[in-house]
Amino acid sequence: MELDRTDFKKNFQRVTTGLYGVDIEECSPSQLYTVLGTLIKAYAGEDWNKTKKYYEEEQVKQLYYFSMEYLPGRMLKSNLLNLDLLDTVRDILKDMHLDLDELIQAEVDPALGNGGLGRLASCFMDSLASLGIPGAGDGIRYKYGLFQQKFIEGHQVEVPENWLRNGNVWETRRENKAVIVRFGGQAYLYEDANGHLVPFYQNTQNILAVPYDTAVIGYQNEIINTLRLWSAEIPPHEEIHYHNLADQQSVNQLTEVLYPDDSNYEGRLLRLRQEYFLCSAGIQSIIRYYKKMDRTMQEIAEYVAIHINDTHPALCIPEFMRILLDEEQMSWGQVWEITKKTMSYTNHTIMQEAMEKWPVYMLEETIPRVYQIIEELNRRQIEKKIPLYGEEMAYRTAIIQEGHVNMAHLAIIGSHSVNGVAQLHTNLLKHEVLKEFNQLYPAKFNNKTNGITQRRWLQLANEELTALLDRKIGTEWKKNPAELKIFKSFAEDEETLNELAEVKLKNKKRFAAYVKEALDIEIDPTALFDVQIKRLHEYKRQLLNVLHIIHRYFDIKENPEKDIQPRVFIFGAKAAPSYLYAKYVIKLINSVAKLVNEDHAVGDKLKVIFVENYGVSLAELIIPAAEVSEQISLASKEASGTSNMKLMLNGALTVATLDGANVEIRDHVGDDNIFLFGLTAEEVYQYYQDGTYQSREIYETNPQVRKVLNALIDGTIPDVLEEGHVIFDSLVNDNDEYFILKDFDSYLRAQEKVDELYQDPHKWNQKSLLNIASSGPFSADFTIKRYADEIWHIDSVLPEEEQHMHHEPM
Numbered sequence: 001m002e003l004d005r006t007d008f009k010k011n012f013q014r015v016t017t018g019l020y021g022v023d024i025e026e027c028s029p030s031q032l033y034t035v036l037g038t039l040i041k042a043y044a045g046e047d048w049n050k051t052k053k054y055y056e057e058e059q060v061k062q063l064y065y066f067s068m069e070y071l072p073g074r075m076l077k078s079n080l081l082n083l084d085l086l087d088t089v090r091d092i093l094k095d096m097h098l099d100l101d102e103l104i105q106a107e108v109d110p111a112l113g114n115g116g117l118g119r120l121a122s123c124f125m126d127s128l129a130s131l132g133i134p135g136a137g138d139g140i141r142y143k144y145g146l147f148q149q150k151f152i153e154g155h156q157v158e159v160p161e162n163w164l165r166n167g168n169v170w171e172t173r174r175e176n177k178a179v180i181v182r183f184g185g186q187a188y189l190y191e192d193a194n195g196h197l198v199p200f201y202q203n204t205q206n207i208l209a210v211p212y213d214t215a216v217i218g219y220q221n222e223i224i225n226t227l228r229l230w231s232a233e234i235p236p237h238e239e240i241h242y243h244n245l246a247d248q249q250s251v252n253q254l255t256e257v258l259y260p261d262d263s264n265y266e267g268r269l270l271r272l273r274q275e276y277f278l279c280s281a282g283i284q285s286i287i288r289y290y291k292k293m294d295r296t297m298q299e300i301a302e303y304v305a306i307h308i309n310d311t312h313p314a315l316c317i318p319e320f321m322r323i324l325l326d327e328e329q330m331s332w333g334q335v336w337e338i339t340k341k342t343m344s345y346t347n348h349t350i351m352q353e354a355m356e357k358w359p360v361y362m363l364e365e366t367i368p369r370v371y372q373i374i375e376e377l378n379r380r381q382i383e384k385k386i387p388l389y390g391e392e393m394a395y396r397t398a399i400i401q402e403g404h405v406n407m408a409h410l411a412i413i414g415s416h417s418v419n420g421v422a423q424l425h426t427n428l429l430k431h432e433v434l435k436e437f438n439q440l441y442p443a444k445f446n447n448k449t450n451g452i453t454q455r456r457w458l459q460l461a462n463e464e465l466t467a468l469l470d471r472k473i474g475t476e477w478k479k480n481p482a483e484l485k486i487f488k489s490f491a492e493d494e495e496t497l498n499e500l501a502e503v504k505l506k507n508k509k510r511f512a513a514y515v516k517e518a519l520d521i522e523i524d525p526t527a528l529f530d531v532q533i534k535r536l537h538e539y540k541r542q543l544l545n546v547l548h549i550i551h552r553y554f555d556i557k558e559n560p561e562k563d564i565q566p567r568v569f570i571f572g573a574k575a576a577p578s579y580l581y582a583k584y585v586i587k588l589i590n591s592v593a594k595l596v597n598e599d600h601a602v603g604d605k606l607k608v609i610f611v612e613n614y615g616v617s618l619a620e621l622i623i624p625a626a627e628v629s630e631q632i633s634l635a636s637k638e639a640s641g642t643s644n645m646k647l648m649l650n651g652a653l654t655v656a657t658l659d660g661a662n663v664e665i666r667d668h669v670g671d672d673n674i675f676l677f678g679l680t681a682e683e684v685y686q687y688y689q690d691g692t693y694q695s696r697e698i699y700e701t702n703p704q705v706r707k708v709l710n711a712l713i714d715g716t717i718p719d720v721l722e723e724g725h726v727i728f729d730s731l732v733n734d735n736d737e738y739f740i741l742k743d744f745d746s747y748l749r750a751q752e753k754v755d756e757l758y759q760d761p762h763k764w765n766q767k768s769l770l771n772i773a774s775s776g777p778f779s780a781d782f783t784i785k786r787y788a789d790e791i792w793h794i795d796s797v798l799p800e801e802e803q804h805m806h807h808e809p810m
Ligand SMILES: *Cc1c(COP(=O)(O)O)cnc(C)c1O
Pocket: 071, 114, 115, 116, 117, 119, 533, 534, 535, 614, 615, 616, 619, 640, 641, 642, 643, 644, 646
């Protein structure tokens, strides 16, 4: 985008006084950020409007991506980059004695997601717009979203994240597009004059869903899509029904907090109401838009694709049916075919406790008409499957089982496509977890390995590495990440390897400065930086990491003369507030950190840094500084992972189990450039079958394991009396559900190899370079291209020569 510099300065001045009534000099960085955001949003407005008009006039097929979570991170810098204004604006602000980077830092991260699932949705938004694919996101505008994490004496404490405190410059409230969502009451069917069954609703609670739209700016292509987040309000003219406080609160509550748990659902009713609120508001608005076109409802699947990100928005299926049946008066048979054609579903987990199941009575009470439709769907499904597959199979794959609605079953039956998020995960779905469904509908199952946007995770987060790549391989990789592989040809070039090492060192120093400022801990930027950043969960095995740290600590203490490679272990992780065990692990890591960091005999040989409140912005700071990427989940448990991809892209070497997308990372980078360890998924399943794993045996026979575990309970690690015992028990007495002791030895050996390789900077840098050069296939651009081609059947609106996706790398 072209900018007139004088104009821009004038406008900046004008907006400043307009918003705040003072001079620029008197504004805080946060206010100046708001000024700049307001201006940039206005500059982008024209393309936003143009894109919307184009989609509407050309009647292009559009995707609607439903997700209960998004994790977009800060938007100012990303928007500047995608509008091609980053350098220009930085320069103009410098003229005005303002520091763009200070303004960028003043933006608050939207707290709209938990972790990987929400971040994936945001990477997908960025890729859709950047590829010129008409695709909108639907989500909830949580007023507080996910909690803010604080550590008090090493314990996680959750405090409200009031991220909208200073407003949100990027959003546009669209009151005129609001819809009514109905809850509760009774729904009766009666026959109208034409013989159609129409529902009559009584005593419902009506809530106004107001959309807030945010521009999703494509990468330097003038395409701007929309992320639509819904907020609950009391409907105008119905205030009289809300005279008591409890009813008012039930509306406000609806879009206040994100369930701080992406793996198991407690608390329940509010979460169910949130899910239906999103689905109903989103589907109503899609149908209203579609009806503006001069098309019949029969053809809607040719113009609309609806994707549900995990089962949380699976109520889209019966809600869509409800509208076609009740309001469009279509027949069941027709509606059913159209619904399946329109809907597609991504499965994100095989963890049983994360599979959503809603008690029937809750659905009956909360959304009676929608439940009727689910019940009828279930009845017809069973009736159809019994003669084909027998009773047992029909009931095993039913939507309603033992008084619960199985949302995964609903999502599979109601969609034409079910995808896993990495090859291994998809195989497990097809042959283990959902094998019955794979027998019923083999054609529905497919794999779409997750991806990440190289724009945020390289161009924005690592400007130094971006500049190095530009100098070495040109700039085409930014539009076509497959070109990153050209960097391989520099693997023997000493100068390039040194420059790469310099870039890494600069990023490490930047992170070290943050650590000094935030935690008042000095870390040596020449030590090896080892990173594990992700939600805290037993299957992700942060515990394995910290057991290795304890082992290392003993080694240093017992062998003061030994030449040990200095290492800084970096953690970032939030635990679900109700997930006690995960919180114990946080406390343990913090206690080990305190012990190690304050031990003068240890010095720089070992430091442990646990950053508070891990989120996208911290990830952007940590990942460019990382040298080792810890991807150590128990094989078969991590569906894909995406931090593994971000870290690889930034030149970290991966220590990994063969889990999720680690398998594909290994395939691309080669066995020599990754440190593998541990059981395979197949071996894990074999153990489940035989039931022969005995963790206590390892404790009793392996002196290294015994020593480390004893430290949990004998007072060696300060202040973990309760935590230490619970963790010890789970590992020794409760048979170590995640095979931590089983994998411990092999993990230590992998870590020894890491230390050894680090002694040879040439070899290390070479492997780092090869990781960067092999990461192109993990661009979300390729992932989205596959979804668009194979699931949604939606084309880019850009001319062929601007699509830049010449070679498919996988
Ligand atoms: C990428 C990302 C994740 C996902 O990390 P995994 O290691 O794949 O679980 C979670 N949180 C944030 C903030 C991220 O950027």
